[in-house]
Amino acid sequence: MEKSTTAAILLLLYFFEFCPQPGVSSFANPSDDLGGTAGCPLVTTLSANYSVLLLERGNIPSAYPNVLRQNETLANFMQEDGGKTPVQRFTSEDGVANVRGRILGWSSMINIGIFSRADSEFYDKSGIKLDMNLVNNSYEWVENTVIFRPNVTRWQSVVKDAMLEAGVRPDNGLTLDHILGSKVTGTLLDNRGKRHGAVEHLNKGHPKNLRVAIHATVERIIFSFKASGLSAKGIIYSDSNGRSHRALIRGKGEVILSAGAIGSPQLLLLSGVGPKSYLSSRKIPVVHPQPYVGQFMRDVVDEDLRVMGIKALRVVDGSVFNLSPGTNPQATLMMLGRYVGVQMLEERSE
Ligand SMILES: Cc1cc2nc3c(=O)[nH]c(=O)nc-3n(C[C@H](O)[C@H](O)[C@H](O)COP(=O)(O)OP(=O)(O)OC[C@H]3O[C@@H](n4cnc5c(N)ncnc54)[C@H](O)[C@@H]3O)c2cc1C
Numbered sequence: 001m002e003k004s005t006t007a008a009i010l011l012l013l014y015f016f017e018f019c020p021q022p023g024v025s026s027f028a029n030p031s032d033d034l035g036g037t038a039g040c041p042l043v044t045t046l047s048a049n050y051s052v053l054l055l056e057r058g059n060i061p062s063a064y065p066n067v068l069r070q071n072e073t074l075a076n077f078m079q080e081d082g083g084k085t086p087v088q089r090f091t092s093e094d095g096v097a098n099v100r101g102r103i104l105g106w107s108s109m110i111n112i113g114i115f116s117r118a119d120s121e122f123y124d125k126s127g128i129k130l131d132m133n134l135v136n137n138s139y140e141w142v143e144n145t146v147i148f149r150p151n152v153t154r155w156q157s158v159v160k161d162a163m164l165e166a167g168v169r170p171d172n173g174l175t176l177d178h179i180l181g182s183k184v185t186g187t188l189l190d191n192r193g194k195r196h197g198a199v200e201h202l203n204k205g206h207p208k209n210l211r212v213a214i215h216a217t218v219e220r221i222i223f224s225f226k227a228s229g230l231s232a233k234g235i236i237y238s239d240s241n242g243r244s245h246r247a248l249i250r251g252k253g254e255v256i257l258s259a260g261a262i263g264s265p266q267l268l269l270l271s272g273v274g275p276k277s278y279l280s281s282r283k284i285p286v287v288h289p290q291p292y293v294g295q296f297m298r299d300v301v302d303e304d305l306r307v308m309g310i311k312a313l314r315v316v317d318g319s320v321f322n323l324s325p326g327t328n329p330q331a332t333l334m335m336l337g338r339y340v341g342v343q344m345l346e347e348r349s350e
Pocket of ligand 1: 038039055056057058077099100101102103104105106107108110111112113114115116216217218219258259260261263264267316317318319327328329330331333
Protein backbone atom coordinates (compact mmCIF):
# COMPACT_ATOMS: atom_id res chain seq x y z
CA MET A 1 0.00 0.00 0.00
CA GLU A 2 1.41 3.34 -1.01
CA LYS A 3 1.77 5.74 1.90
CA SER A 4 3.24 8.82 0.37
CA THR A 5 1.28 11.33 -1.20
CA THR A 6 -1.18 13.22 -3.27
CA ALA A 7 -3.42 16.17 -3.11
CA ALA A 8 -7.03 16.74 -2.08
CA ILE A 9 -8.11 20.10 -2.88
CA LEU A 10 -10.59 22.19 -2.38
CA LEU A 11 -11.16 20.70 -0.69
CA LEU A 12 -8.99 18.09 -1.01
CA LEU A 13 -5.74 17.12 -2.42
CA TYR A 14 -4.98 13.78 -1.25
CA PHE A 15 -1.50 12.41 -0.95
CA PHE A 16 -0.14 15.79 -1.60
CA GLU A 17 3.01 17.68 -2.21
CA PHE A 18 2.43 21.08 -0.73
CA CYS A 19 4.55 24.03 0.27
CA PRO A 20 2.74 26.39 2.65
CA GLN A 21 3.12 29.87 1.23
CA PRO A 22 3.14 33.21 2.99
CA GLY A 23 -0.46 34.32 3.36
CA VAL A 24 -1.84 30.80 3.64
CA SER A 25 -2.44 29.56 7.16
CA SER A 26 -2.06 25.85 7.74
CA PHE A 27 -3.58 23.73 10.46
CA ALA A 28 -1.45 20.77 11.33
CA ASN A 29 -3.22 20.39 14.62
CA PRO A 30 -6.94 20.91 14.19
CA SER A 31 -7.66 21.27 17.88
CA ASP A 32 -9.58 24.52 17.53
CA ASP A 33 -13.25 24.76 16.62
CA LEU A 34 -13.21 23.45 13.08
CA GLY A 35 -16.00 22.07 10.80
CA GLY A 36 -17.18 21.19 7.19
CA THR A 37 -20.02 19.34 5.40
CA ALA A 38 -18.98 16.48 3.04
CA GLY A 39 -15.27 17.32 2.74
CA CYS A 40 -14.38 17.38 6.46
CA PRO A 41 -15.49 13.81 7.27
CA LEU A 42 -13.82 12.67 4.05
CA VAL A 43 -10.36 14.16 4.72
CA THR A 44 -10.51 13.09 8.35
CA THR A 45 -11.12 9.50 7.29
CA LEU A 46 -8.44 9.50 4.59
CA SER A 47 -5.88 10.93 6.99
CA ALA A 48 -5.87 7.63 8.90
CA ASN A 49 -3.51 6.24 6.23
CA TYR A 50 -2.63 9.04 3.83
CA SER A 51 -1.38 12.60 3.64
CA VAL A 52 -4.27 14.91 2.88
CA LEU A 53 -4.40 18.62 2.20
CA LEU A 54 -7.71 20.42 2.64
CA LEU A 55 -8.00 23.83 0.98
CA GLU A 56 -10.76 26.27 1.96
CA ARG A 57 -11.24 29.76 0.57
CA GLY A 58 -12.80 31.07 3.83
CA ASN A 59 -11.54 31.42 7.39
CA ILE A 60 -11.90 29.23 10.50
CA PRO A 61 -15.20 29.40 12.45
CA SER A 62 -13.60 30.86 15.58
CA ALA A 63 -12.64 33.92 13.51
CA TYR A 64 -16.39 34.65 13.36
CA PRO A 65 -17.68 34.04 16.91
CA ASN A 66 -21.24 34.79 15.74
CA VAL A 67 -21.45 31.67 13.60
CA LEU A 68 -20.98 29.58 16.73
CA ARG A 69 -24.00 31.15 18.49
CA GLN A 70 -27.46 29.80 17.73
CA ASN A 71 -29.13 33.13 18.45
CA GLU A 72 -27.00 34.86 15.78
CA THR A 73 -27.94 32.50 12.95
CA LEU A 74 -30.42 34.83 11.27
CA ALA A 75 -28.17 37.85 11.80
CA ASN A 76 -25.43 36.00 9.90
CA PHE A 77 -27.75 35.51 6.92
CA MET A 78 -28.62 39.19 6.95
CA GLN A 79 -25.00 40.34 7.18
CA GLU A 80 -23.62 42.43 4.32
CA ASP A 81 -21.38 40.26 2.10
CA GLY A 82 -17.94 41.77 2.59
CA GLY A 83 -16.13 39.28 0.37
CA LYS A 84 -14.51 37.64 3.39
CA THR A 85 -17.60 37.17 5.56
CA PRO A 86 -18.74 33.58 6.24
CA VAL A 87 -21.99 33.93 4.28
CA GLN A 88 -21.68 34.50 0.54
CA ARG A 89 -24.72 36.02 -1.14
CA PHE A 90 -25.67 35.18 -4.70
CA THR A 91 -28.68 35.31 -7.00
CA SER A 92 -29.54 32.41 -9.27
CA GLU A 93 -29.96 32.92 -13.03
CA ASP A 94 -33.73 32.78 -12.50
CA GLY A 95 -33.53 35.55 -9.91
CA VAL A 96 -33.71 33.71 -6.58
CA ALA A 97 -31.62 35.32 -3.81
CA ASN A 98 -29.62 32.72 -1.88
CA VAL A 99 -26.56 32.22 0.33
CA ARG A 100 -23.75 29.67 0.66
CA GLY A 101 -20.94 29.08 3.13
CA ARG A 102 -17.51 30.68 2.86
CA ILE A 103 -15.95 29.22 5.97
CA LEU A 104 -14.12 26.10 7.08
CA GLY A 105 -16.88 23.65 7.97
CA TRP A 106 -18.72 25.08 5.06
CA SER A 107 -22.44 25.55 4.92
CA SER A 108 -22.86 23.42 8.07
CA MET A 109 -21.45 26.43 9.98
CA ILE A 110 -24.07 28.87 8.74
CA ASN A 111 -27.20 26.77 8.31
CA ILE A 112 -30.21 26.19 10.57
CA GLY A 113 -28.75 23.02 12.06
CA ILE A 114 -31.52 20.51 11.28
CA PHE A 115 -30.09 16.98 11.01
CA SER A 116 -32.13 14.19 9.45
CA ARG A 117 -31.02 11.06 7.58
CA ALA A 118 -32.11 10.58 3.94
CA ASP A 119 -35.35 8.76 3.20
CA SER A 120 -35.16 5.12 2.13
CA GLU A 121 -35.86 5.90 -1.56
CA PHE A 122 -32.61 7.87 -1.78
CA TYR A 123 -30.42 4.82 -1.18
CA ASP A 124 -32.03 2.92 -4.06
CA LYS A 125 -32.25 5.73 -6.58
CA SER A 126 -29.33 8.09 -5.85
CA GLY A 127 -27.18 6.53 -8.60
CA ILE A 128 -24.35 6.19 -6.06
CA LYS A 129 -23.25 2.65 -5.20
CA LEU A 130 -24.18 2.34 -1.52
CA ASP A 131 -23.64 -0.52 0.91
CA MET A 132 -26.25 -0.07 3.65
CA ASN A 133 -24.05 -1.44 6.46
CA LEU A 134 -21.41 1.13 5.64
CA VAL A 135 -24.08 3.83 5.21
CA ASN A 136 -25.39 3.17 8.74
CA ASN A 137 -21.90 2.96 10.25
CA SER A 138 -21.00 6.22 8.54
CA TYR A 139 -24.07 8.00 9.88
CA GLU A 140 -23.23 6.79 13.39
CA TRP A 141 -19.62 7.94 13.09
CA VAL A 142 -20.83 11.41 12.06
CA GLU A 143 -23.59 11.60 14.66
CA ASN A 144 -21.28 10.68 17.54
CA THR A 145 -19.51 13.98 17.00
CA VAL A 146 -22.04 16.58 15.93
CA ILE A 147 -25.60 15.66 16.89
CA PHE A 148 -27.65 16.91 19.84
CA ARG A 149 -31.18 16.38 21.07
CA PRO A 150 -33.04 19.65 20.53
CA ASN A 151 -34.71 21.71 23.21
CA VAL A 152 -38.25 21.62 21.83
CA THR A 153 -39.69 25.08 22.44
CA ARG A 154 -43.33 25.74 23.25
CA TRP A 155 -44.26 26.86 19.76
CA GLN A 156 -42.52 23.85 18.24
CA SER A 157 -44.57 21.53 20.51
CA VAL A 158 -47.71 23.34 19.45
CA VAL A 159 -46.85 22.88 15.76
CA LYS A 160 -46.16 19.20 16.32
CA ASP A 161 -49.46 18.70 18.20
CA ALA A 162 -51.28 20.51 15.40
CA MET A 163 -49.71 18.20 12.81
CA LEU A 164 -50.76 15.13 14.76
CA GLU A 165 -54.29 16.50 15.12
CA ALA A 166 -54.32 17.13 11.37
CA GLY A 167 -53.51 13.43 10.82
CA VAL A 168 -49.76 13.56 10.13
CA ARG A 169 -49.20 10.28 11.98
CA PRO A 170 -47.74 8.28 13.61
CA ASP A 171 -45.93 10.28 16.27
CA ASN A 172 -42.38 8.94 15.85
CA GLY A 173 -40.95 10.79 18.84
CA LEU A 174 -37.24 11.62 18.55
CA THR A 175 -35.65 9.97 15.54
CA LEU A 176 -33.03 10.84 12.93
CA ASP A 177 -34.77 8.69 10.30
CA HIS A 178 -36.86 10.43 7.68
CA ILE A 179 -40.11 8.50 7.92
CA LEU A 180 -43.83 9.06 7.49
CA GLY A 181 -45.58 10.90 10.31
CA SER A 182 -44.40 13.53 12.80
CA LYS A 183 -41.08 13.51 14.59
CA VAL A 184 -38.49 15.54 16.45
CA THR A 185 -35.11 15.31 14.75
CA GLY A 186 -31.48 16.00 15.74
CA THR A 187 -29.67 19.31 15.58
CA LEU A 188 -26.12 20.69 15.33
CA LEU A 189 -27.00 23.18 18.10
CA ASP A 190 -26.34 22.07 21.66
CA ASN A 191 -28.42 22.89 24.72
CA ARG A 192 -26.22 25.90 25.49
CA GLY A 193 -27.04 27.40 22.10
CA LYS A 194 -23.62 26.63 20.64
CA ARG A 195 -23.25 25.49 17.04
CA HIS A 196 -21.32 22.38 16.16
CA GLY A 197 -20.52 21.39 12.59
CA ALA A 198 -18.71 19.20 10.13
CA VAL A 199 -15.47 21.00 10.98
CA GLU A 200 -15.32 19.15 14.29
CA HIS A 201 -14.67 15.90 12.45
CA LEU A 202 -11.21 17.27 11.69
CA ASN A 203 -10.35 16.85 15.36
CA LYS A 204 -10.47 13.09 14.78
CA GLY A 205 -7.98 13.26 11.91
CA HIS A 206 -4.42 11.96 12.06
CA PRO A 207 -2.46 15.06 13.15
CA LYS A 208 0.61 14.19 11.08
CA ASN A 209 -1.30 13.40 7.89
CA LEU A 210 -3.93 16.12 7.81
CA ARG A 211 -3.19 19.69 6.79
CA VAL A 212 -5.70 22.44 6.35
CA ALA A 213 -5.06 25.67 4.48
CA ILE A 214 -7.50 28.54 4.78
CA HIS A 215 -7.78 31.64 2.57
CA ALA A 216 -6.80 29.25 -0.22
CA THR A 217 -9.05 29.68 -3.24
CA VAL A 218 -8.74 26.93 -5.80
CA GLU A 219 -8.64 28.37 -9.32
CA ARG A 220 -8.37 25.30 -11.47
CA ILE A 221 -7.29 21.71 -11.74
CA ILE A 222 -3.98 20.80 -13.40
CA PHE A 223 -4.07 17.81 -15.76
CA SER A 224 -1.49 15.52 -17.30
CA PHE A 225 -1.98 13.99 -20.72
CA LYS A 226 -0.45 10.55 -21.20
CA ALA A 227 -0.95 7.62 -23.54
CA SER A 228 -2.96 5.99 -20.74
CA GLY A 229 -5.36 8.96 -20.75
CA LEU A 230 -6.18 12.23 -19.05
CA SER A 231 -5.41 12.46 -15.36
CA ALA A 232 -5.73 15.11 -12.62
CA LYS A 233 -2.30 16.07 -11.35
CA GLY A 234 -3.02 18.80 -8.79
CA ILE A 235 -4.56 22.21 -8.46
CA ILE A 236 -3.67 25.89 -8.68
CA TYR A 237 -4.89 28.05 -5.83
CA SER A 238 -4.45 31.64 -4.78
CA ASP A 239 -3.73 32.92 -1.26
CA SER A 240 -5.22 35.92 0.55
CA ASN A 241 -2.78 38.25 -1.24
CA GLY A 242 -3.81 36.96 -4.65
CA ARG A 243 -0.57 35.07 -5.16
CA SER A 244 -0.81 31.87 -7.10
CA HIS A 245 0.46 28.50 -5.87
CA ARG A 246 0.15 24.90 -6.86
CA ALA A 247 -0.36 21.67 -4.94
CA LEU A 248 0.44 18.41 -6.71
CA ILE A 249 -0.61 14.87 -6.02
CA ARG A 250 1.88 12.02 -5.85
CA GLY A 251 1.71 8.29 -6.39
CA LYS A 252 -1.86 7.06 -6.40
CA GLY A 253 -3.21 10.28 -4.95
CA GLU A 254 -6.36 12.02 -6.13
CA VAL A 255 -7.91 15.43 -6.40
CA ILE A 256 -11.34 15.45 -4.77
CA LEU A 257 -13.71 18.37 -5.22
CA SER A 258 -16.04 19.07 -2.30
CA ALA A 259 -16.75 22.69 -3.14
CA GLY A 260 -20.53 22.34 -3.05
CA ALA A 261 -23.29 22.18 -5.62
CA ILE A 262 -22.17 25.42 -7.24
CA GLY A 263 -18.44 25.42 -6.48
CA SER A 264 -17.51 21.99 -7.85
CA PRO A 265 -19.19 22.36 -11.29
CA GLN A 266 -17.71 25.88 -11.46
CA LEU A 267 -14.21 24.51 -10.87
CA LEU A 268 -14.62 21.83 -13.50
CA LEU A 269 -15.72 24.48 -16.00
CA LEU A 270 -12.82 26.77 -15.09
CA SER A 271 -10.52 23.80 -15.62
CA GLY A 272 -11.82 23.14 -19.13
CA VAL A 273 -14.15 20.24 -18.31
CA GLY A 274 -17.63 20.96 -19.60
CA PRO A 275 -19.76 21.65 -22.69
CA LYS A 276 -17.51 22.65 -25.60
CA SER A 277 -19.67 25.53 -26.79
CA TYR A 278 -19.98 26.99 -23.29
CA LEU A 279 -16.21 26.81 -22.65
CA SER A 280 -15.40 28.28 -26.05
CA SER A 281 -17.83 31.16 -25.49
CA ARG A 282 -15.84 32.01 -22.34
CA LYS A 283 -12.46 31.44 -24.03
CA ILE A 284 -11.60 28.55 -21.67
CA PRO A 285 -9.44 25.93 -23.45
CA VAL A 286 -11.37 22.63 -23.66
CA VAL A 287 -9.51 19.88 -21.79
CA HIS A 288 -12.28 17.32 -21.69
CA PRO A 289 -15.70 17.87 -23.29
CA GLN A 290 -18.48 16.91 -20.86
CA PRO A 291 -21.88 18.10 -22.09
CA TYR A 292 -23.65 18.14 -18.71
CA VAL A 293 -21.23 19.86 -16.32
CA GLY A 294 -23.08 22.78 -14.78
CA GLN A 295 -26.43 21.24 -15.65
CA PHE A 296 -26.91 17.68 -14.41
CA MET A 297 -23.79 17.14 -12.37
CA ARG A 298 -24.61 13.55 -11.45
CA ASP A 299 -24.04 12.64 -15.17
CA VAL A 300 -20.40 14.24 -14.83
CA VAL A 301 -19.36 11.19 -12.24
CA ASP A 302 -19.66 7.29 -12.08
CA GLU A 303 -21.19 5.33 -9.20
CA ASP A 304 -17.95 5.71 -7.20
CA LEU A 305 -18.09 9.48 -7.80
CA ARG A 306 -15.10 9.53 -10.16
CA VAL A 307 -15.30 12.11 -12.94
CA MET A 308 -15.80 10.05 -16.11
CA GLY A 309 -12.95 10.08 -18.58
CA ILE A 310 -10.47 11.63 -16.13
CA LYS A 311 -8.29 9.62 -13.78
CA ALA A 312 -7.57 10.67 -10.17
CA LEU A 313 -10.49 13.11 -9.95
CA ARG A 314 -13.65 12.71 -7.86
CA VAL A 315 -16.47 14.95 -6.69
CA VAL A 316 -17.94 14.35 -3.23
CA ASP A 317 -20.59 16.89 -2.25
CA GLY A 318 -24.18 17.94 -2.87
CA SER A 319 -23.56 18.41 -6.60
CA VAL A 320 -23.55 14.65 -7.23
CA PHE A 321 -27.08 13.86 -6.04
CA ASN A 322 -29.49 13.04 -8.82
CA LEU A 323 -32.38 13.26 -6.41
CA SER A 324 -33.01 14.97 -3.11
CA PRO A 325 -32.41 12.97 0.09
CA GLY A 326 -36.05 13.87 0.76
CA THR A 327 -35.10 15.99 3.75
CA ASN A 328 -32.49 18.54 4.81
CA PRO A 329 -29.32 17.31 3.10
CA GLN A 330 -26.42 17.84 5.49
CA ALA A 331 -26.72 14.49 7.32
CA THR A 332 -26.54 12.67 3.98
CA LEU A 333 -23.56 14.77 2.88
CA MET A 334 -21.58 14.15 6.05
CA MET A 335 -22.42 10.44 5.82
CA LEU A 336 -21.26 10.43 2.19
CA GLY A 337 -17.94 12.05 3.11
CA ARG A 338 -17.22 9.37 5.69
CA TYR A 339 -18.57 6.64 3.39
CA VAL A 340 -16.35 7.53 0.43
CA GLY A 341 -13.34 7.92 2.73
CA VAL A 342 -13.78 4.40 4.17
CA GLN A 343 -14.30 2.98 0.70
CA MET A 344 -11.13 4.60 -0.60
CA LEU A 345 -9.11 3.23 2.33
CA GLU A 346 -10.50 -0.23 1.62
CA GLU A 347 -9.79 0.02 -2.13
CA ARG A 348 -6.17 0.83 -1.43
CA SER A 349 -5.65 -1.91 1.12
CA GLU A 350 -6.72 -4.64 -1.35
C1 LIG B 1 -29.13 29.25 4.82
C2 LIG B 1 -29.02 27.76 4.76
C3 LIG B 1 -29.68 26.99 5.70
C4 LIG B 1 -29.61 25.59 5.62
N1 LIG B 1 -30.17 24.84 6.61
C5 LIG B 1 -29.98 23.49 6.60
C6 LIG B 1 -30.43 22.67 7.69
O1 LIG B 1 -30.98 23.15 8.68
N2 LIG B 1 -30.21 21.32 7.60
C7 LIG B 1 -29.59 20.74 6.52
O2 LIG B 1 -29.46 19.52 6.49
N3 LIG B 1 -29.13 21.50 5.50
C8 LIG B 1 -29.29 22.85 5.53
N4 LIG B 1 -28.79 23.61 4.52
C9 LIG B 1 -28.11 22.94 3.40
C10 LIG B 1 -26.73 22.40 3.76
O3 LIG B 1 -26.06 23.24 4.67
C11 LIG B 1 -25.93 22.28 2.46
O4 LIG B 1 -26.69 21.52 1.52
C12 LIG B 1 -24.62 21.56 2.68
O5 LIG B 1 -23.88 22.16 3.71
C13 LIG B 1 -23.84 21.55 1.37
O6 LIG B 1 -22.66 20.82 1.59
P1 LIG B 1 -21.55 20.65 0.47
O7 LIG B 1 -20.45 19.81 1.07
O8 LIG B 1 -22.18 20.17 -0.80
O9 LIG B 1 -21.05 22.15 0.18
P2 LIG B 1 -20.67 23.37 1.17
O10 LIG B 1 -21.00 23.01 2.58
O11 LIG B 1 -21.27 24.60 0.59
O12 LIG B 1 -19.09 23.41 1.05
C14 LIG B 1 -18.42 24.02 0.01
C15 LIG B 1 -17.17 24.69 0.58
O13 LIG B 1 -16.26 24.84 -0.48
C16 LIG B 1 -15.65 26.13 -0.37
N5 LIG B 1 -15.28 26.52 -1.71
C17 LIG B 1 -16.10 26.73 -2.77
N6 LIG B 1 -15.38 27.08 -3.85
C18 LIG B 1 -14.06 27.08 -3.45
C19 LIG B 1 -12.83 27.33 -4.11
N7 LIG B 1 -12.78 27.66 -5.41
N8 LIG B 1 -11.69 27.23 -3.40
C20 LIG B 1 -11.70 26.88 -2.09
N9 LIG B 1 -12.84 26.62 -1.40
C21 LIG B 1 -14.01 26.72 -2.08
C22 LIG B 1 -16.74 27.03 0.21
O14 LIG B 1 -16.15 28.15 0.86
C23 LIG B 1 -17.43 26.09 1.17
O15 LIG B 1 -16.85 26.19 2.44
C24 LIG B 1 -28.85 24.98 4.57
C25 LIG B 1 -28.17 25.76 3.63
C26 LIG B 1 -28.24 27.14 3.73
C27 LIG B 1 -27.46 27.95 2.72
